[in-house]
Amino acid sequence: MKNIRLAFLGLGTVGGGAYEILQMNKDIIEERTGCTFQVTRVLEMNHDRLRQLGLDPEIAVTDPSLIYNADDVDIVIEALGGIDFPAEIMLKSLENGKHVVTPNKAAVAANFDKLWEAAGRGNAQFRFEASVGGGIPALTAIQEALAANEFTEVMGIVNGTTNYILTKMSEEGWTYDEALADAQAKGFAEQDPTSDVEGIDAANKLSILMSLCFGIYVHPDDIPREGITKITMDDIEEARSTECTIKLIAGAEKTEDGVKYEVAPRFIPNSHPLAGVKNEFNAIYVTGNAVDEVMFYGKGAGALPTGSAVVGDIIAIARDM
Numbered sequence: 247m248k249n250i251r252l253a254f255l256g257l258g259t260v261g262g263g264a265y266e267i268l269q270m271n272k273d274i275i276e277e278r279t280g281c282t283f284q285v286t287r288v289l290e291m292n293h294d295r296l297r298q299l300g301l302d303p304e305i306a307v308t309d310p311s312l313i314y315n316a317d318d319v320d321i322v323i324e325a326l327g328g329i330d331f332p333a334e335i336m337l338k339s340l341e342n343g344k345h346v347v348t349p350n351k352a353a354v355a356a357n358f359d360k361l362w363e364a365a366g367r368g369n370a371q372f373r374f375e376a377s378v379g380g381g382i383p384a385l386t387a388i389q390e391a392l393a394a395n396e397f398t399e400v401m402g403i404v405n406g407t408t409n410y411i412l413t414k415m416s417e418e419g420w421t422y423d424e425a426l427a428d429a430q431a432k433g434f435a436e437q438d439p440t441s442d443v444e445g446i447d448a449a450n451k452l453s454i455l456m457s458l459c460f461g462i463y464v465h466p467d468d469i470p471r472e473g474i475t476k477i478t479m480d481d482i483e484e485a486r487s488t489e490c491t492i493k494l495i496a497g498a499e500k501t502e503d504g505v506k507y508e509v510a511p512r513f514i515p516n517s518h519p520l521a522g523v524k525n526e527f528n529a530i531y532v533t534g535n536a537v538d539e540v541m542f543y544g545k546g547a548g549a550l551p552t553g554s555a556v557v558g559d560i561i562a563i564a565r566d567m
Contacts, residue, residue, distance in 0.1 A: 247280055250564045253287040253319040253344075255310070255335060257295050260349050260376065261325030263553030264560075265299055275557070281564045286318045289326070289335075314339040321563055323556060324348040333357045340364040340372060345567075347559040349376030349552055355450035355466045358457050371566065373559035378404060378451040381551030383558065384530040384542040388458045395534025397459040401497035404451040406526035406546045407435045407442035408474050408494040412511075413524045415482050416491055422477060434526050434547075444473035445494065445509040452496035452509055459532065460498065460505050471509035485513050491521045 293303040365372035414425035429435035449466040490513035498507035528546030545551040
């Protein structure tokens with residue numbers, strides 16, 4: 247069997263989840279790929295975390311150049327979070343011929359063209375399935391199974407925090423503040439929920455979806471967005487009276503005047519598949535001129551769902567290698 251050598255940048259929720267899956271399903275993954283997987287380096291200062299996962303702290307490094315310049319690394323898994331620092335490491339890894347996998351939507355959205363071009367220069371693969379929709383395999387489907395289509399629209403519920411809040415407001419009659427407090431208590435929302443509730447996270451994901459569906463890059467800061475902080479119970483009742491449900495939608499549509507895009511709350515008819523997506527679940531709905539309408543649905547966050555997408559990207563690269 248070919249041995250694939252991995253370097254993890256961070257072993258937090260998603261990075262640790264991906265590593266756990268590699269161990270949990272080790273036999274199945276080796277059988278399906280014909281490869282073994284060895285973690286040779288980790289950018290992680292918390293040695294207790296390595297021990298907790300059964301990794302030797304001796305493989306830990308604090309200098310990222312010891313990863314992107316290393317001879318014993320084939321695939322770099324970036325799971326640090328943030329934008330500039332992880333993007334710099336990914337760019338240098340790709341330019342040095344190392345394949346890169348990341349769930350980091352903010353870094354991908356802010357540097358999409360640069361990362362894609364660096365992968366070309368380094369003849370390396372750049373995969374980021376987990377950056378949109380967590381464990382939902384929508385990006386791979388758009389790039390591969392649906393690649394024969396001209397896409398006319400992509401829209402989705404791509405933020406579990408806001409969908410959870412709006413579900414509780416619509417179905418339980420909670421106020422926005424009550425629903426947010428509950429989401430924070432359950433771990434669905436951060437103590438500072440700004441990125442989620444103001445639509446910043448959704449704009450990052452829409453930027454990525456537009457790049458893949460329409461071949462245009464729009465920086466997430468340039469995507470018009472409105473969050474859910476101004477939604478009131480009167481809005482919820484108005485939606486109900488018209489047989490609709492309010493959802494925070496990240497959407498883009500091809501028109502005669504070009505591609506129109508925004509992140510904003512919308513009244514979604516209850517007959518539409520997106521209206522039935524509740525709580526922390528995500529869904530991505532695409533329309534192609536050959537396949538017509540397709541929806542991808544599932545958990546948009548969490549260690550194992552998101553880790554599943556990360557490992558799926560690792561497996562895809564391993565098969566090509």
